[in-house]
Amino acid sequence: MKGSRVAKRYARALLDLADRGNEEKWGAELERLAAMVESPELLERLASPELSDQSRQEAMAKIAERLNLSFPVRSFAVVIARHGRIREIGAIAESYRDLLDQAMGRERATLTFAIKPSDDEVARVVSGLERIAHLKIIPTIKVDPALLGGVMAELGGRIYDGSLATRLEEAKRRLAG
Helix, strand or coil: CCCCCHHHHHHHHEEEEEECCCCCHHHHHHHHHHHHHCCHHHHHHHCCCCHHHHHHHHHHHHHHHHCCCCCCHHHHHHHHCCCEEEEEEEEHHHHHHHHHHHHEEEEEEEEEEECCCHHHHHHHHHHHHHHHHHCEEEEEEECHHCCCEEEEEEEEEEEEEEEHHHHHHHHHHHHHC
16 A cells, blocks of 8 residues: 555654654554554544544544553544544555655565575675665565575566566477477
8 A cells, every 4th residue: 555645744744743763653653553543443433534533533532542642643543533634544554654764765576485584695685775775674484485596576666577487488488489
């Protein structure tokens, strides 16, 4: 889910409020809040037009308090409820993470291996991607046996395919002429 303009504005506002050194903590708290609120049964209740604005805000405040979130993030949760943006909380959290990554000079990459990779294999791929992107890479590891071997990396909307399945397909096309 990519964030809307509104989600990016809310995320930017929270990031601008963050004290130096608290940006990561607030991002983690916002993601915990989003995960809780986005559970289907809770999201439908909180976003229901049958619920009064006051009740909605109180519910968000209680959820944030139970999650033991910092005061600024608790307040932010209430603001989201007050402005009717509860359905966008996941997009806000994602936008916050993206803005924070950009500010910290890093990027997230999805690495797909045919089998569970060793730490050394992951480190080698991450190192190569860091040389390409000139940024710190935060990997997410996936396993897909259909690759047969090798690795496929998605970074910044680009795919770097070093999988055995793709290499075999290319060889097959060359041989077929």
